[in-house]
Amino acid sequence: MASELRLGVNVDHVATIRNARGGGLPDPVRAACAAAAAGADSIVAHLREDRRHISDDDLIRLLEAIEIPLTLEMAATDEMLDIALRHAPHAVCIVPERREERTTEGGLDVVSGHNHLKRFVDDLGGGGAIVSMFIEPDQAQLDASRSIGAPAVEIHVGAYCDALIDGEHETAERLRQRIVDAAAYGAEIGLKVHAGHGITFDTVGSIAAILEIEELNIGHFLIGDAIFGGLDSSIKRMRSLMDKARAEALGEACLLYTSDAADEEDSGD
Numbered sequence: 001m002a003s004e005l006r007l008g009v010n011v012d013h014v015a016t017i018r019n020a021r022g023g024g025l026p027d028p029v030r031a032a033c034a035a036a037a038a039g040a041d042s043i044v045a046h047l048r049e050d051r052r053h054i055s056d057d058d059l060i061r062l063l064e065a066i067e068i069p070l071t072l073e074m075a076a077t078d079e080m081l082d083i084a085l086r087h088a089p090h091a092v093c094i095v096p097e098r099r100e101e102r103t104t105e106g107g108l109d110v111v112s113g114h115n116h117l118k119r120f121v122d123d124l125g126g127g128g129a130i131v132s133m134f135i136e137p138d139q140a141q142l143d144a145s146r147s148i149g150a151p152a153v154e155i156h157v158g159a160y161c162d163a164l165i166d167g168e169h170e171t172a173e174r175l176r177q178r179i180v181d182a183a184a185y186g187a188e189i190g191l192k193v194h195a196g197h198g199i200t201f202d203t204v205g206s207i208a209a210i211l212e213i214e215e216l217n218i219g220h221f222l223i224g225d226a227i228f229g230g231l232d233s234s235i236k237r238m239r240s241l242m243d244k245a246r247a248e249a250l251g252e253a254c255l256l257y258t259s260d261a262a263d264e265e266d267s268g269d
């Protein structure tokens with residue numbers, strides 16, 4: 001059970017806006033510094049094969065400028081491995097990548113990619129990075145992640161968030177239960193459990209309430225919301241929603257524990 005819940009802010013979409021025009025503005029490095037000042041625990045950036053988000057130069061500048069950890073999202077390719085080993089980010093999240101997709105669609109298939117992925121976990125871990133696998137909330141994917149030696153997983157919560165926002169309550173509940181079960185199982189087998197994708201002000205509470213989750217990584221919504229009130233205010237609001245949900249869930253877990261202990265004492269009398 002993790003009492004602390006970290007917030008990673010993904011600055012890819014600041015780069016996307018910059019790239020729409022060319023030139024240097026808006027600068028994702030400036031956004032990363034603002035995010036850190038607003039209370040982000042880490043910065044996340046995805047160096048894609050087609051460089052549609054951050055560039056190689058952004059990665060270097062981010063590592064120089066920010067004082068909080070950087071998580072590099074990357075596909076399991078030799079080019080990316082080489083870059084990650086050269087720049088040594090604090091953490092690396094391995095994601096699936098298809099050129100034609102608009103965003104990372106679905107988690108990594110660690111079960112079938114086991115042999116290919118193990119080398120990345122070994123090499124990146126050997127270089128000092130905390131390596132996570134971006135996976136669907138699925139027991140087989142959790143087992144496979146553990147068996148290749150990954151210390152952490154990031155559970156893809158995008159489908160759940162979409163269903164909740166679209167008002168598909170039954171689907172959302174079913175998908176949330178999968179996330180709850182996966183987080184519990186992941187923690188039980190010794191994995192650090194993170195979550196990300198599609199999180200908004202309306203969906204963050206129910207994910208933050210899952211006590212095994214230690215880190216949320218959020219990008220698109222925060223950058224979009226910042227258009228209206230600034231990054232500082234968007235991040236502070238997200239932080240306060242996640243902290244409130246986590247505090248309430250911890251309070252409930254504590255009450256449950258106390259009443260179970262009292263029941264046991266009563267039955268012992």
Ligand code: PXP
Binds near residue numbers: 046093197198220
């Ligand atoms: N985590 C991972 C592994 C991702 O690929 C992304 C999207 O780049 C995110 C989190 C953030 O998702 P979103 O931009 O929808 O908040």
